[in-house]
Amino acid sequence: MERMPxxxxxxxxxxxxxxxxxxxxxxxxxxxxxxxxxxxxLMVKGALxxxxxxxxxxxxxxxxxxxxxxxxxxxxxxxxxxxxxGQAMLGGLGVALVCLYLPWPHWSLALIAASxxxxxxxxxxxxxxxxxxxxxxxxIVITTIxxxxxxxxxxxxxxxxxxxxxxxxxxxTARFPEAVHLPSLHEILAPxxxxxxxxxxxxxxxxxxxxxxxxxxxxxxxxxxxxxxxxFGHSEPAARYAGISPTKITVITMLIxxxxxxxxxxxxxxxxAERLVLNATEGAGFxxxxxxxxxxxxxxxxxxxxxxxxxxxxxxxxxxxWTNIPRELIIVIQALVxxxxxxxxxxxxxxxxxxxxxxxRRRA
Amino acid sequence: xxGQNANGARxxxxxxxxxxxAIELRGISKAFGPVQANKDISMRVxxxxxHGIIGENGAGKSTLMSILYGFYKADAGEIMISGxxxxxxxxxxxxxxxxxMVFQHFKLVENFTVLENIxxxxxxxxxxxxxxxxxxAALKSLAEEYELNVDPDAVIEDIGxxxxxxxxxxxxxxxxxxxxxxxxxxxxxxxxxxxxxFRILRNLRDEGKTIILITHKLREIMEITDxxxxxxxxxxxxxxxxxxxxxxxxxxxxxxxKVLLRVEKAPATPGKPVLEVENLRxxxxxxxxxxxxxxxxIRAGEVLGLAGVAGNGQSELLEVLGGMMPATGQVLLNGQPxxxxxxxxxxxxxxxxxxxxxxxxxxxxxxxxDYAAWENSVFGYHRDPAIGRGPLMRNAxxxxxxxxxxxxxxxxxxxxRLAAKNFSGGNQQKVVLARExxxxxxxxxxxxxxxxVDIGAIEFIHQQIIxxxxxxxxxxxxxxxxxxxxxxxxxxxxxxxxxxxxEVPADQATAQELGLMMAGVATGKAA
Numbered sequence: 001m002e003r004m005p006x007x008x009x010x011x012x013x014x015x016x017x018x019x020x021x022x023x024x025x026x027x028x029x030x031x032x033x034x035x036x037x038x039x040x041x042l043m044v045k046g047a048l049x050x051x052x053x054x055x056x057x058x059x060x061x062x063x064x065x066x067x068x069x070x071x072x073x074x075x076x077x078x079x080x081x082x083x084x085x086g087q088a089m090l091g092g093l094g095v096a097l098v099c100l101y102l103p104w105p106h107w108s109l110a111l112i113a114a115s116x117x118x119x120x121x122x123x124x125x126x127x128x129x130x131x132x133x134x135x136x137x138x139x140i141v142i143t144t145i146x147x148x149x150x151x152x153x154x155x156x157x158x159x160x161x162x163x164x165x166x167x168x169x170x171x172x173t174a175r176f177p178e179a180v181h182l183p184s185l186h187e188i189l190a191p192x193x194x195x196x197x198x199x200x201x202x203x204x205x206x207x208x209x210x211x212x213x214x215x216x217x218x219x220x221x222x223x224x225x226x227x228x229x230x231x232f233g234h235s236e237p238a239a240r241y242a243g244i245s246p247t248k249i250t251v252i253t254m255l256i257x258x259x260x261x262x263x264x265x266x267x268x269x270x271x272x273a274e275r276l277v278l279n280a281t282e283g284a285g286f287x288x289x290x291x292x293x294x295x296x297x298x299x300x301x302x303x304x305x306x307x308x309x310x311x312x313x314x315x316x317x318x319x320x321x322w323t324n325i326p327r328e329l330i331i332v333i334q335a336l337v338x339x340x341x342x343x344x345x346x347x348x349x350x351x352x353x354x355x356x357x358x359x360x361r362r363r364a
Numbered sequence: 365x366x367g368q369n370a371n372g373a374r375x376x377x378x379x380x381x382x383x384x385x386a387i388e389l390r391g392i393s394k395a396f397g398p399v400q401a402n403k404d405i406s407m408r409v410x411x412x413x414x415h416g417i418i419g420e421n422g423a424g425k426s427t428l429m430s431i432l433y434g435f436y437k438a439d440a441g442e443i444m445i446s447g448x449x450x451x452x453x454x455x456x457x458x459x460x461x462x463x464x465m466v467f468q469h470f471k472l473v474e475n476f477t478v479l480e481n482i483x484x485x486x487x488x489x490x491x492x493x494x495x496x497x498x499x500x501a502a503l504k505s506l507a508e509e510y511e512l513n514v515d516p517d518a519v520i521e522d523i524g525x526x527x528x529x530x531x532x533x534x535x536x537x538x539x540x541x542x543x544x545x546x547x548x549x550x551x552x553x554x555x556x557x558x559x560x561x562f563r564i565l566r567n568l569r570d571e572g573k574t575i576i577l578i579t580h581k582l583r584e585i586m587e588i589t590d591x592x593x594x595x596x597x598x599x600x601x602x603x604x605x606x607x608x609x610x611x612x613x614x615x616x617x618x619x620x621x622k623v624l625l626r627v628e629k630a631p632a633t634p635g636k637p638v639l640e641v642e643n644l645r646x647x648x649x650x651x652x653x654x655x656x657x658x659x660x661x662i663r664a665g666e667v668l669g670l671a672g673v674a675g676n677g678q679s680e681l682l683e684v685l686g687g688m689m690p691a692t693g694q695v696l697l698n699g700q701p702x703x704x705x706x707x708x709x710x711x712x713x714x715x716x717x718x719x720x721x722x723x724x725x726x727x728x729x730x731x732x733x734d735y736a737a738w739e740n741s742v743f744g745y746h747r748d749p750a751i752g753r754g755p756l757m758r759n760a761x762x763x764x765x766x767x768x769x770x771x772x773x774x775x776x777x778x779x780x781r782l783a784a785k786n787f788s789g790g791n792q793q794k795v796v797l798a799r800e801x802x803x804x805x806x807x808x809x810x811x812x813x814x815x816x817v818d819i820g821a822i823e824f825i826h827q828q829i830i831x832x833x834x835x836x837x838x839x840x841x842x843x844x845x846x847x848x849x850x851x852x853x854x855x856x857x858x859x860x861x862x863x864x865x866x867e868v869p870a871d872q873a874t875a876q877e878l879g880l881m882m883a884g885v886a887t888g889k890a891a
Contacts, residue, residue: 218756222756222757222759223755223756223757224746224747224752224755224756224757225755227739227746227757228746230732230735231732231735231743234732234733234734234735235728235729235732235733237725237728237729238728238729238730238731238732238743240688240711240729241686241688241711241721241723241729241730241744242711242712242743242744242746243687243710243711243712243713243714243715243744244711244712245707245710
């Protein structure tokens with residue numbers, strides 16, 4: 001028997017976790033002498049109160065959408081891909097190379113090519129940890145973390161060396177040509193008669209992210225490959241029995257995961273910065289882990305969680321701007337959300353399960 | 365359990381009274397859910413003797429020893445150590461009571477030295493040096509006394525299994541064990557290592573230690589024990605002096621004259637050979653040879669039953685044939701060789717070739733417990749073009765087909781959306797069986813078809829196996845239930861220690877003869 005109804009598992013638990021995180025965050029804000037209600041107001045208004053706020057919220061959400069999906073796909077094969085950060089950095093390199101060194105007549109073609117480039121580079125960065133796990137049993141958590149550092153160092157070298165335009169002072173590539181400029185939400189929505197903030201960075205990549213959610217859903221629940229990935233994640237001996245090669249599934253899953261993480265670069269590198277800068281990913285690869293955990297590795301859950309974290313990012317920035325709450329406290333709030341939705345999941349789950357069991361018994 | 369000596373504090377008993385049993389069990393019972401693992405067991409083990417416990421798998425030997433070592437709590441009964449009632453709530457108490465256990469699977473820290481492993485848990489004090497020195501001295505005298513030589517500074521992972529076992533014995537002796545329990549100690553040993561172990565055990569006995577040896581090998585019982593207890597289906601059926609018994613008598617006691625299972629079936633009409641296995645060999649990760657040149661063949665329209673105590677290579681044979689484990693040798697299916705290693709030695713290639721496999725462990729291998737029944741209904745066949753379009757699966761069609769299949773195989777409840785873990789053992793097995801039988805394989809491998817299956821489902825499953833046979837298919841049946849083998853098979857082969865001990869037509873086989881072969885005693889009719 002299921003311990004509790006599905007809706008409680010999918011909706012109630014994250015909501016309660018979130019509420020707990022909010023309450024404790026409120027207490028922390030109270031403790032440093034600020035008004036938590038006011039702070040919440042500011043966050044909501046700053047992140048959701050204007051199309052400018054929404055523009056930023058959705059921009060961050062797009063990043064988290066890709067990295068969250070990356071972690072979620074790997075979770076289905078019970079692989080913990082902590083390397084989203086490094087894979088997204090390499091994805092940025094792929095985007096930069098496509099945009100800088102190939103002539104593009106139209107942004108749409110450039111977007112497709114850049115997506116492919118980003119995915120290929122991200123997947124390539126996931127390949128080595130994957131093959132080491134599959135063939136040698138090197139733990140993927142360790143190797144992907146190490147590959148994050150290698151990626152950062154590698155990009156450092158590229159951006160102060162080979163990729164830096166002659167004479168430039170900052171460690172970044174040249175600006176991408178005008179032809180590969182991605183339409184922002186403002187430009188997309190204007191012809192429909194909807195006015196959207198011109199300054200916000202949200203762009204067409206958000207739609208690509210939604211498309212990725214749908215494709216991941218199809219992959220996991222409608223294809224033979226997804227069936228094999230989930231089967232392998234549930235039980236390796238059973239997978240072996242069914243003739244599913246653990247090596248092959250580990251590598252393929254990680255390639256897909258790395259590719260998704262890499263594709264984040266079409267948002268932050270191509271859509272926003274329009275050049276590759278140092279530390280372009282800003283930790284989005286790690287946020288992806290929290291997003292996947294909170295979204296229960298389901299694409300729709302990942303979508304909602306990505307929006308939530310986009311809200312926290314943007315709302316947090318507003319908070320730092322308008323109050324005396326230090327920027328670091330934003331990280332505390334985000335950490336609390338991660339702590340309650342991810343690590344302390346059982347704290348909410350167990351009492352709730354008992355409650356539902358008791359209710360059922362009374363009814364029976 | 366009743367008794368007062370809860371803390372198990374043991375007084376040094378210099379010379380145990382030879383008239384008082386070292387261990388006495390009185391009316392021990394233990395149930396796991398509906399399964400009665402031990403039923404009212406009483407046993408006396410005299411000090412300074414080697415006492416064997418023999419029985420088939422699931423007879424309750426390990427449960428009984430786990431109770432004695434404090435892993436399980438008995439539902440009823442009493443344990444007396446040297447005449448004193450003793451409570452053994454955990455292994456600490458067992459050690460304090462002077463009981464040492466050597467498990468089948470060693471519990472050693474692989475990258476520690478012998479000495480470090482010996483003092484692990486009894487370091488005594490913050491500094492290691494004094495206790496290491498003390499252990500070194502103790503080890504030296506033990507080695508001389510009992511032929512228990514091991515290099516104290518060798519790292520465990522560098523020494524062989526025979527030596528690792530000696531370390532386990534040394535660990536127990538270092539903790540002042542007077543009673544030593546060994547669970548299937550020769551399972552991982554070569555014959556020479558086993559002989560050495562027996563010399564050690566005799567030395568220990570001659571020094572007044574009491575030894576309990578759990579085994580399923582009659583040869584060992586006859587060779588080394590002084591008394592032997594036979595267990596069957598959770599009960600202790602007899603305790604006899606080894607000198608006054610014979611392997612034949614023990615085999616009969618072990619297998620028993622149970623009520624025979626009856627399965628209605630017509631005589632087999634075997635056709636052409638479907639499976640021909642020649643000199644099959646498997647070496648496991650630890651370097652132990654699990655299959656040592658197995659040869660057998662099965663014809664169309666017959667059931668070959670493979671009898672044997674678990675752990676003698678039958679699981680490996682199934683896994684090799686099912687494409688889950690590489691091997692050397694030759695296997696012909698319908699006259700064509702099938703690959704035994706490489707990328708095409710996998711489950712999907714085997715299924716494509718016409719080999720279906722109902723694995724021994726259906727919950728760990730045959731099913732994905734979190735998958736719904738309909739998803740499990742194509743497990744292993746999920747690449748079949750018929751169930752999808754290109755990379756996509758036709759979930760609705762699979763669901764519908766699964767629903768009909770569940771009706772036909774009487775799976776209860778017939779709800780294909782229910783996860784496999786929510787079905788009973790018998791119904792899980794029906795889901796697996798339906799999947800494997802429905803595609804009409806040429807050869808069905810079936811392991812422990814009715815393990816953990818309720819009575820009603822057993823009959824149904826047996827009928828399905830016979831129906832498949834009558835449809836002209838070849839069936840390899842592996843079971844530790846001798847009744848089942850005898851009821852279903854047309855021919856019976858017995859596997860022992862990775863070799864086929866012999867083969868007999870089912871209508872001429874007797875439980876006693878099979879029992880002897882299962883315990884490693886070759887009979888005249890060995891093939």
